[in-house]
Amino acid sequence: MAQMTMIQAITDALRTELKNDENVLVFGEDVGQNGGVFRATEGLQDEFGEDRVFDTPLAESGIGGLAIGLSTQGFRPVPEIQFFGFVYEVMDSISGQMARMRYRSGNTMHAPVTIRSPFGGGVHTPEMHADSLEGLMAQQPGLKVVIPSNPYDAKGLLISSIRDNDPVIFLEHMKLYRSFRDEVPEEAYEVELGKAKVTREGNDVTLIAYGAMVQASVKAAEELEKDGVSAEVVDLRTISPLDIDTIVESVKKTGRVVVVQEAQRQAGIASQIVAEIQERAILHLEAPVLRVAAPDTVYAFTQAEEVWLPNHNDIVEKVNDVINF
Amino acid sequence: MKRTAEKIAEQFETFQILDEEGKIVNEEAMPELSDDELKELMTRMVYTRILDQRSIALNRQGRLGFYAPTAGQEASQLGSQYALEQDDFILPGYRDVPQLIWHGLPLHKAFLFSRGHYIGNQMPEGVNALSPQIIIGAQYVQTAGVALGMKKRNKKSVAITYTGDGGTSQGDFYEGMNFAGAFNSPAIFVVQNNQFAISTPVEKQTAADTLAQKAVAAGIEGIQVDGMDVLAVYVATKEARERAVNGEGPTLIEALTYRYGPHTMAGDDPTRYRSEDLDNEWEKRDPLVRFRKFLEKKGIWSENQENEVIERAKEEIKNAVKEADNTPKQKVTDLIGNMYETLPSHLEEQMEEYKAKESK
Numbered sequence: 001m002a003q004m005t006m007i008q009a010i011t012d013a014l015r016t017e018l019k020n021d022e023n024v025l026v027f028g029e030d031v032g033q034n035g036g037v038f039r040a041t042e043g044l045q046d047e048f049g050e051d052r053v054f055d056t057p058l059a060e061s062g063i064g065g066l067a068i069g070l071s072t073q074g075f076r077p078v079p080e081i082q083f084f085g086f087v088y089e090v091m092d093s094i095s096g097q098m099a100r101m102r103y104r105s106g107n108t109m110h111a112p113v114t115i116r117s118p119f120g121g122g123v124h125t126p127e128m129h130a131d132s133l134e135g136l137m138a139q140q141p142g143l144k145v146v147i148p149s150n151p152y153d154a155k156g157l158l159i160s161s162i163r164d165n166d167p168v169i170f171l172e173h174m175k176l177y178r179s180f181r182d183e184v185p186e187e188a189y190e191v192e193l194g195k196a197k198v199t200r201e202g203n204d205v206t207l208i209a210y211g212a213m214v215q216a217s218v219k220a221a222e223e224l225e226k227d228g229v230s231a232e233v234v235d236l237r238t239i240s241p242l243d244i245d246t247i248v249e250s251v252k253k254t255g256r257v258v259v260v261q262e263a264q265r266q267a268g269i270a271s272q273i274v275a276e277i278q279e280r281a282i283l284h285l286e287a288p289v290l291r292v293a294a295p296d297t298v299y300a301f302t303q304a305e306e307v308w309l310p311n312h313n314d315i316v317e318k319v320n321d322v323i324n325f
Numbered sequence: 326m327k328r329t330a331e332k333i334a335e336q337f338e339t340f341q342i343l344d345e346e347g348k349i350v351n352e353e354a355m356p357e358l359s360d361d362e363l364k365e366l367m368t369r370m371v372y373t374r375i376l377d378q379r380s381i382a383l384n385r386q387g388r389l390g391f392y393a394p395t396a397g398q399e400a401s402q403l404g405s406q407y408a409l410e411q412d413d414f415i416l417p418g419y420r421d422v423p424q425l426i427w428h429g430l431p432l433h434k435a436f437l438f439s440r441g442h443y444i445g446n447q448m449p450e451g452v453n454a455l456s457p458q459i460i461i462g463a464q465y466v467q468t469a470g471v472a473l474g475m476k477k478r479n480k481k482s483v484a485i486t487y488t489g490d491g492g493t494s495q496g497d498f499y500e501g502m503n504f505a506g507a508f509n510s511p512a513i514f515v516v517q518n519n520q521f522a523i524s525t526p527v528e529k530q531t532a533a534d535t536l537a538q539k540a541v542a543a544g545i546e547g548i549q550v551d552g553m554d555v556l557a558v559y560v561a562t563k564e565a566r567e568r569a570v571n572g573e574g575p576t577l578i579e580a581l582t583y584r585y586g587p588h589t590m591a592g593d594d595p596t597r598y599r600s601e602d603l604d605n606e607w608e609k610r611d612p613l614v615r616f617r618k619f620l621e622k623k624g625i626w627s628e629n630q631e632n633e634v635i636e637r638a639k640e641e642i643k644n645a646v647k648e649a650d651n652t653p654k655q656k657v658t659d660l661i662g663n664m665y666e667t668l669p670s671h672l673e674e675q676m677e678e679y680k681a682k683e684s685k
Contacts, residue, residue, distance in 0.1 A: 030678065057507050062466050062500035069470015072414065072455070073478055096460050097467070103663045104456055110666065136586035141664050165666045194669055241669030
């Protein structure tokens with residue numbers, strides 16, 4: 001096993017699948033010789049040639065359309081959208097088109113496309129680079145939305161996403177790219193889509209999170225432990241479809257829940273989780289389910305970013321509220 | 326001094342073979358089509374005109390769903406489709422159902438598509454096409470992908486797509502052509518310029534004098550063709566196809582045409598934005614009238630033959646409607662089943678819920 005950062009694990013997953021399946025194509029803006037702005041595709045064009053790993057003209061809608069068209073010819077496209085804030089340019093190709101490929105062909109065609117894209121706050125990017133827009137994607141039937149929180153999951157989830165026969169939006173939190181290393185097996189392995197993971201076991205409260213908020217939740221849990229509060233952390237890993245069983249099981253165990261998302265509060269994934277919990281486990285609850293989320297403003301790029309982004313202190317505060325309810 | 330765009334527009338003369346009287350005006354461009362092939366083209370245009378009339382009637386009786394009339398555009402639609410091979414891939418807009426039918430979509434499925442039934446979207450094995458696109462321009466970027474895929478597979482086939490004059494204003498129109506040009510892939514982009522995008526005249530879409538010249542900025546071949554002349558459309562598409570499979574890249578074809586009917590059958594009233602004079606002017610250029618004259622002069626077409634086509638069309642349409650009527654109605658559970666390869670748990674729950682509702 002090797003020690004890898006999340007970005008290295010992602011490159012490794014791409015290399016694994018380019019080797020494994022000749023129908024896999026990797027393309028996007030600057031992904032060729034340059035290896036992508038974050039180097040996620042570093043060295044892949046040299047290794048697999050320009051036919052398999054290539055630069056496209058600078059147009060996100062074109063990239064989305066290209067992926068759909070290529071999938072009709074039996075390819076398994078893995079396009080990169082350079083930053084997920086640019087997704088608005090390709091919304092129709094994603095939600096209007098590839099998500100409906102099965103429906104619109106009466107299930108005779110499908111679009112096995114995996115769109116990779118960096119997102120997330122805390123790394124001082126310009127406007128429209130850091131926004132958490134996963135909720136837009138999760139609302140669209142026909143898509144799967146995957147957000148890894150660590151290098152090991154990133155590799156396994158990306159391999160599963162590429163092998164999946166439905167379109168997957170694979171979102172990579174920029175702050176996690178190089179923030180820590182994990183043991184990552186060199187061989188191919190899958191982490192099942194739609195399955196959450198209990199990252200940390202606990203008895204008093206459940207913290208439900210995904211992406212960079214998993215790290216914040218673990219940090220909060222460690223602090224809470226000092227005060228004698230045992231917090232369980234559930235890492236969703238896939239936000240569409242949601243692993244409702246794992247969520248409900250944890251809720252039944254602890255009876256107290258805080259749902260954490262980096263995205264703005266309104267109409268987000270956390271709201272969906274709260275709804276599921278109250279529909280399925282209300283009699284197990286000892287307190288209202290609370291949310292930690294960003295305020296309902298545009299992303300605070302550079303200025304006020306640190307206050308705007310939810311952090312472990314915000315989580316500890318909400319946990320104390322549900323404990324003391 | 327002339328604007329650059331004007332100088333460019335002058336280079337796009339309308340390509341024509343038959344004039345309005347069915348006279349050959351461009352002898353050297355005449356395609357090598359046998360008498361049977363020429364009659365087949367006429368047969369298809371007559372059949373499609375009848376299909377349009379019947380579809381409009383069925384729609385008014387509430388027996389059809391969404392329908393975009395096609396009369397006037399037969400030469401653009403069928404002349405271009407006739408230049409294709411079976412392996413070629415069609416990405417149609419919503420008015421382009423006739424091309425799908427002549428590419429192999431059974432008639433009853435065209436009616437099911439109109440009614441929003443998923444079976445209408447299932448192409449038979451060997452019919453390479455997507456179902457008609459609703460979003461204006463989306464098919465253009467997808468065409469770049471289909472064509473690039475064909476190139477990567479070393480296929481000797483093309484991807485062909487259709488939009489209207491309004492579609493040329495969309496970003497996807499340019500992105501699709503630009504991608505196909507940059508990848509030098511075998512794509513044909515057809516613009517059926519029927520003069521109006523619902524009600525907006527082409528003069529309000531663009532400052533360009535032709536739509537064909539929009540190929541110039543993408544660095545691809547462009548041609549403007551008389552879209553009421555089935556032979557000219559056929560030849561332009563055939564040549565575009567040859568260039569494409571020979572690795573010479575994509576072509577944009579602007580076909581000048583006119584839709585006689587409303588935009589769709591959902592309440593559009595063309596008298597609000599088109600004059601009777603303009604309608605009359607275009608009807609004089611009718612693709613069927615001029616081709617009929619041409620064939621009659623050649624002595625290979627008669628009223629009797631045309632009536633036979635009309636009767637056959639009516640009969641087949643009647644049977645296809647019956648077949649569509651006899652197809653079990655689409656259910657919510659069908660929709661649920663068509664979302665993913667394997668149902669996620671929340672949809673499994675909803676599947677059970679709707680199975681119960683539907684069994685009541």
